[in-house]
Amino acid sequence: MGRVAVVVVGISPPLRRPSRPLGRTKCGSSPEVGSPAVTTVPEYVAAHADEWLSGLLDWLRIPSQSGDPALAPQVRRSAEWLASALRAAGFPTVEVWETGGHPAVFAEWVSEDAGAPQVLVYGHHDVQPVDPLEAWTSAPYEPRVAGDKVFGRGAADDKGLVAFHLLGIRAHLAATGRTSPAVTLRVLVEGEEESGSPNFPALLRARRDRLGCDVVVVSDTGMWGRETPSVVTSMRGLISCQLDLVARDVDLHSGSYGGAVHNAVTELTKLLASLHDADRRVTVPGFYDGIVEPSPEERALIARLPFDEADWLSVAHSVEGVGEAGWSTLERVWARPTAEVNGVWGGYTGPGTKTIIPREAHAKLSFRLVAGQDPVHVKSVVEAWLGSAVPAALRWSVEWEGDGVRPCATPLDAPALAAVREAMGRAFGQEVLVTREGGSGPEADLQDILEAPVVFLGTALPDSGWHAPDENADVPMLLKGAEAAAYLWEILPGALKS
Amino acid sequence: MGRVAVVVVGISPPLRRPSRPLGRTKCGSSPEVGSPAVTTVPEYVAAHADEWLSGLLDWLRIPSQSGDPALAPQVRRSAEWLASALRAAGFPTVEVWETGGHPAVFAEWVSEDAGAPQVLVYGHHDVQPVDPLEAWTSAPYEPRVAGDKVFGRGAADDKGLVAFHLLGIRAHLAATGRTSPAVTLRVLVEGEEESGSPNFPALLRARRDRLGCDVVVVSDTGMWGRETPSVVTSMRGLISCQLDLVARDVDLHSGSYGGAVHNAVTELTKLLASLHDADRRVTVPGFYDGIVEPSPEERALIARLPFDEADWLSVAHSVEGVGEAGWSTLERVWARPTAEVNGVWGGYTGPGTKTIIPREAHAKLSFRLVAGQDPVHVKSVVEAWLGSAVPAALRWSVEWEGDGVRPCATPLDAPALAAVREAMGRAFGQEVLVTREGGSGPEADLQDILEAPVVFLGTALPDSGWHAPDENADVPMLLKGAEAAAYLWEILPGALKS
Numbered sequence: 001m002g003r004v005a006v007v008v009v010g011i012s013p014p015l016r017r018p019s020r021p022l023g024r025t026k027c028g029s030s031p032e033v034g035s036p037a038v039t040t041v042p043e044y045v046a047a048h049a050d051e052w053l054s055g056l057l058d059w060l061r062i063p064s065q066s067g068d069p070a071l072a073p074q075v076r077r078s079a080e081w082l083a084s085a086l087r088a089a090g091f092p093t094v095e096v097w098e099t100g101g102h103p104a105v106f107a108e109w110v111s112e113d114a115g116a117p118q119v120l121v122y123g124h125h126d127v128q129p130v131d132p133l134e135a136w137t138s139a140p141y142e143p144r145v146a147g148d149k150v151f152g153r154g155a156a157d158d159k160g161l162v163a164f165h166l167l168g169i170r171a172h173l174a175a176t177g178r179t180s181p182a183v184t185l186r187v188l189v190e191g192e193e194e195s196g197s198p199n200f201p202a203l204l205r206a207r208r209d210r211l212g213c214d215v216v217v218v219s220d221t222g223m224w225g226r227e228t229p230s231v232v233t234s235m236r237g238l239i240s241c242q243l244d245l246v247a248r249d250v251d252l253h254s255g256s257y258g259g260a261v262h263n264a265v266t267e268l269t270k271l272l273a274s275l276h277d278a279d280r281r282v283t284v285p286g287f288y289d290g291i292v293e294p295s296p297e298e299r300a301l302i303a304r305l306p307f308d309e310a311d312w313l314s315v316a317h318s319v320e321g322v323g324e325a326g327w328s329t330l331e332r333v334w335a336r337p338t339a340e341v342n343g344v345w346g347g348y349t350g351p352g353t354k355t356i357i358p359r360e361a362h363a364k365l366s367f368r369l370v371a372g373q374d375p376v377h378v379k380s381v382v383e384a385w386l387g388s389a390v391p392a393a394l395r396w397s398v399e400w401e402g403d404g405v406r407p408c409a410t411p412l413d414a415p416a417l418a419a420v421r422e423a424m425g426r427a428f429g430q431e432v433l434v435t436r437e438g439g440s441g442p443e444a445d446l447q448d449i450l451e452a453p454v455v456f457l458g459t460a461l462p463d464s465g466w467h468a469p470d471e472n473a474d475v476p477m478l479l480k481g482a483e484a485a486a487y488l489w490e491i492l493p494g495a496l497k498s
Numbered sequence: 499m500g501r502v503a504v505v506v507v508g509i510s511p512p513l514r515r516p517s518r519p520l521g522r523t524k525c526g527s528s529p530e531v532g533s534p535a536v537t538t539v540p541e542y543v544a545a546h547a548d549e550w551l552s553g554l555l556d557w558l559r560i561p562s563q564s565g566d567p568a569l570a571p572q573v574r575r576s577a578e579w580l581a582s583a584l585r586a587a588g589f590p591t592v593e594v595w596e597t598g599g600h601p602a603v604f605a606e607w608v609s610e611d612a613g614a615p616q617v618l619v620y621g622h623h624d625v626q627p628v629d630p631l632e633a634w635t636s637a638p639y640e641p642r643v644a645g646d647k648v649f650g651r652g653a654a655d656d657k658g659l660v661a662f663h664l665l666g667i668r669a670h671l672a673a674t675g676r677t678s679p680a681v682t683l684r685v686l687v688e689g690e691e692e693s694g695s696p697n698f699p700a701l702l703r704a705r706r707d708r709l710g711c712d713v714v715v716v717s718d719t720g721m722w723g724r725e726t727p728s729v730v731t732s733m734r735g736l737i738s739c740q741l742d743l744v745a746r747d748v749d750l751h752s753g754s755y756g757g758a759v760h761n762a763v764t765e766l767t768k769l770l771a772s773l774h775d776a777d778r779r780v781t782v783p784g785f786y787d788g789i790v791e792p793s794p795e796e797r798a799l800i801a802r803l804p805f806d807e808a809d810w811l812s813v814a815h816s817v818e819g820v821g822e823a824g825w826s827t828l829e830r831v832w833a834r835p836t837a838e839v840n841g842v843w844g845g846y847t848g849p850g851t852k853t854i855i856p857r858e859a860h861a862k863l864s865f866r867l868v869a870g871q872d873p874v875h876v877k878s879v880v881e882a883w884l885g886s887a888v889p890a891a892l893r894w895s896v897e898w899e900g901d902g903v904r905p906c907a908t909p910l911d912a913p914a915l916a917a918v919r920e921a922m923g924r925a926f927g928q929e930v931l932v933t934r935e936g937g938s939g940p941e942a943d944l945q946d947i948l949e950a951p952v953v954f955l956g957t958a959l960p961d962s963g964w965h966a967p968d969e970n971a972d973v974p975m976l977l978k979g980a981e982a983a984a985y986l987w988e989i990l991p992g993a994l995k996s
Contacts, residue, residue, distance in 0.1 A: 248817075254838045254864055256936045258864075259936075262820055263839060265841065268842075317750070318760065320890075322759060322889075332757040333757055338752070340756045340764075341767065343845030343852070343856060344766075346842050346843075352899065354840060356840050356841075358840065364847070401850065438757075439751065439752070440753070
């Protein structure tokens with residue numbers, strides 16, 4: 001399967017550009033100009049893997065930490081490196097897009113096929129901070145290859161996954177003999193994902209006319225494991241806030257007043273304790289409005305994942321799993337909405353004792369949301385709940401962190417998702433299971449602003465050390481990602497038509 | 499009533515000592531040596547009020563803040579001033595007692611009457627800090643008299659109340675014609691009450707042989723009001739702790755784990771919310787063990803106090819009173835035990851959002867205790883409750899602040915309490931009601947270590963500004979205190995015999 005004999009018959013104009021303007025760009029490669037060849041996706045990928053990896057290592061040397069203002073020039077260097085690499089891979093149009101913060105990179109390769117579907121690939125080229133630096137085995141920006149692994153900040157999150165598309169598009173062309181991809185391919189790689197994508201929604205809105213697409217392919221996720229290729233079907237949304245509860249403007253002496261007036265901390269604990277019922281369902285009326293539960297088919301697929309509760313608890317540093325009755329651990333973190341208290345404070349918190357009745361109490365709350373839930377609706381039902389649950393003698397206020405992140409979900413039978421599972425199935429030679437992600441980044445913005453379904457194509461492994469020391473990517477898995485991308489561009493036109 | 503013609507017939511040896519060795523001691527006065535006179539307690543007090551007040555002002559000029567190490571020499575000066583004043587008042591034995599911290603002052607005047615009861619008067623000569631200094635109308639250590647009031651740090655808490663005993667003992671002798679008091683009078687005035695009396699229990703134990711008594715008269719309390727003289731019948735005890743709850747050793751990402759593991763803050767809120775039932779009774783099993791409820795007679799007396807709920811709420815900066823069902827506001831703060839959360843913290847408490855599942859949560863708890871409750875027993879029932887209420891998957895620990903303070907209570911029909919009410923009744927010329935205090939100082943130590951009942955003789959008014967700027971005492975009320983003390987020494991021998 002996937003073995004297609006092709007002859008490269010021409011070179012599209014952009015490929016005539018210098019392929020390595022910065023002298024160190026090796027990702028992707030020019031087609032074998034003038035040397036017609038029969039190749040397959042795996043053969044092409046294998047033949048160009050070393051050259052591609054060398055380019056990736058160059059990219060990983062750029063400390064593109066979006067969170068450190070002092071490294072802003074490095075984020076720009078990273079964008080420029082990627083722009084060059086996309087040009088070298090053949091994209092006729094490559095632009096660095098300015099934002100209110102760090103630049104994003106845009107590329108476009110219009111398919112010559114009439115009616116070809118339009119695809120937007122999303123990723124990010126900024127990386128997490130490296131603290132604690134002393135916990136790294138080798139310097140985070142001096143990438144090294146050890147066995148199958150490449151170690152370095154950004155290897156898995158997200159440069160390695162963005163980079164496999166540089167190889168994937170070339171493999172697609174080489175294996176199909178095409179001079180343009182079977183889909184009109186657009187790529188948008190932002191530079192602020194690790195800082196919460198503060199300018200990304202505005203960028204999407206401003207560039208909406210350039211970003212039109214039938215499907216968004218997000219490459220910023222992982223798989224269940226090396227032996228269990230899988231595709232993410234959804235990400236939970238999020239809305240968070242600070243709740244302030246005020247009983248009065250002064251702390252009172254508990255000897256003089258204890259037992260006869262409201263204690264703001266006690267009232268807060270009663271409120272927060274009442275957030276869940278005995279089955280650990282969220283009690284806020286209307287919280288579950290419109291929720292779309294996972295289909296029996298998806299629940300069955302999730303149940304087939306080789307999940308080891310003890311291992312999972314060990315990774316979670318926990319001795320017991322606990323959550324909403326009637327759902328498995330994976331379903332609880334992937335498919336069920338939550339209300340979490342992220343922090344609480346009030347009254348005296350210093351050493352020793354201060355026998356006061358606290359005047360105020362505060363909590364940080366966050367709500368993870370699943371398909372069918374709207375963060376703006378959740379805001380309103382939480383406020384209605386507070387209005388009815390807080391005693392009238394106390395004042396409360398809630399400050400929301402923006403409008404939150406909408407959940408992002410693809411039904412299992414969505415054609416694009418089926419195409420991704422088929423493409424990965426070809427690459428890995430086995431059935432592709434499904435996972436979900438408990439949290440999300442800007443994927444929901446892509447879905448909502450571009451009004452297109454989002455699918456996930458990512459091949460990072462669970463031990464990638466995302467956001468941690470010794471971040472690494474498994475090179476064979478990245479190459480499988482390149483293969484899957486190559487197949488996906490080939491499969492999508494038919495899948496989206498059917 | 500109280501008008502007793504006496505003739506001073508002799509001078510006890512200590513009175514021959516120089517009466518003002520520091521040249522500024524005017525509190526108390528020598529008896530009218532060699533000039534037999536007929537006087538009454540009020541007449542004596544009125545005649546010596548100016549001289550006595552002048553002495554008090556001298557004492558108030560000494561900044562005896564026990565909480566400020568830099569002022570330790572001033573606390574010692576205050577002790578020395580008081581020792582001199584006690585000598586001047588005629589006490590044959592006056593000693594400055596060293597402690598692990600600031601010195602206390604001890605005085606003793608043995609009654610010549612065979613079988614006279616032994617009384618220990620307790621007070622303190624240290625004072626609170628003066629912050630915020632800018633809120634004072636005049637300098638805290640430059641006492642001033644304005645109308646009936648004397649303003650200055652310590653005027654009401656507690657120098658003014660200790661000082662009225664200097665005048666009271668002289669009035670007692672003058673009005674009864676005695677050369678020694680009708681009771682063997684011992685006085686112990688400590689110098690660390692405002693710092694929590696850290697060395698006081700040890701002092702009581704070490705000096706127990708010198709402090710034996712049939713009753714302790716504590717002069718460090720107030721009355722309901724100028725028009726409503728009253729006596730305190732009990733003080734609540736206290737035991738406090740810090741509770742630490744640990745779900746694991748790391749915070750978890752709420753996207754990855756939210757909904758499937760224990761949240762330490764949520765578990766803490768459930769625990770704290772369950773501390774009270776719907777009637778706001780404490781739910782800890784065994785918490786109410788042995789409790790002595792106020793008698794119907796005392797409840798009726800309390801109900802006669804001119805209590806204005808709206809005024810009380812205004813002083814409490816609160817819009818609503820709330821507490822244990824079945825008890826009035828005053829009973830809730832005076833006669834009912836409580837469990838209060840003094841502070842709480844856990845998880846992320848900074849600006850913005852951090853979507854974590856907190857690993858730990860903490861609370862400061864305090865329990866106010868009433869007659870019949872033992873703080874050590876309360877410790878054990880709280881720990882037993884934690885052991886059963888905290889989910890097994892979480893670790894908890896509780897750190898108690900020592901062994902707490904036992905409640906201090908005098909039954910309404912106790913002879914010493916009846917004597918205090920009678921003595922105050924003579925001084926004020928009206929019935930004396932009863933109040934309680936919601937908190938307590940070292941009174942329970944006196945009761946427990948000396949194994950003697952404690953009664954309260956204090957005439958501070960509610961607007962004294964205890965622990966606050968513009969602290970003040972009402973001079974006529976202090977003089978009524980002196981009169982009441984004079985009557986009390988006269989009444990007690992008969993009262994304690996009956």
